[in-house]
Amino acid sequence: MADRGYDDSKLHRLLWDEHDIKPVIDIRNLWKDGEETRLLTGHSHVVYDYRGTVSAHYPQSGTVRAMTYGGVEHSRQSLKYRCPTGHYGLVCAGRNVVR
Numbered sequence: 001m002a003d004r005g006y007d008d009s010k011l012h013r014l015l016w017d018e019h020d021i022k023p024v025i026d027i028r029n030l031w032k033d034g035e036e037t038r039l040l041t042g043h044s045h046v047v048y049d050y051r052g053t054v055s056a057h058y059p060q061s062g063t064v065r066a067m068t069y070g071g072v073e074h075s076r077q078s079l080k081y082r083c084p085t086g087h088y089g090l091v092c093a094g095r096n097v098v099r
Contacts, residue, residue, distance in 0.1 A: 002026075020072075022079060027051060037064075054081040 002025045015021040029050045037047040037055070045057045047064065054067045070080035085091065 016077070022072075056083045056085075 002023070006023075006025050007027045012023055012025075015023045027050070031050045037049050040046040040048055040054070045059060046054065046067070047057055048054050055064045056067050057064050065084050067081035068084050070082040072078075073080050
């Protein structure tokens with residue numbers, strides 16, 4: 001863990017590529033358009049913010065909940081996240097809803 005002063009892409013790459021460490025470093029907001037969240041490409045109800053927080057948007061209720069961490073997917077060099085309802089074995093009412 002480190003503060004924003006260590007928010008550097010070279011450090012992030014070194015930690016990930018050579019040590020399989022996903023750094024926990026508070027990042028600077030580089031989004032200049034004023035958006036709070038953006039829709040994840042290819043998904044109808046998953047959004048993310050400038051910090052990388054991935055959330056599920058429930059269209060019926062309008063609520064947004066942070067998704068549950070699901071581990072590392074090394075083949076795609078990415079972290080996995082799951083819908084909170086699906087993670088706990090519940091049926092997600094917004095899963096097949098297209099906005």
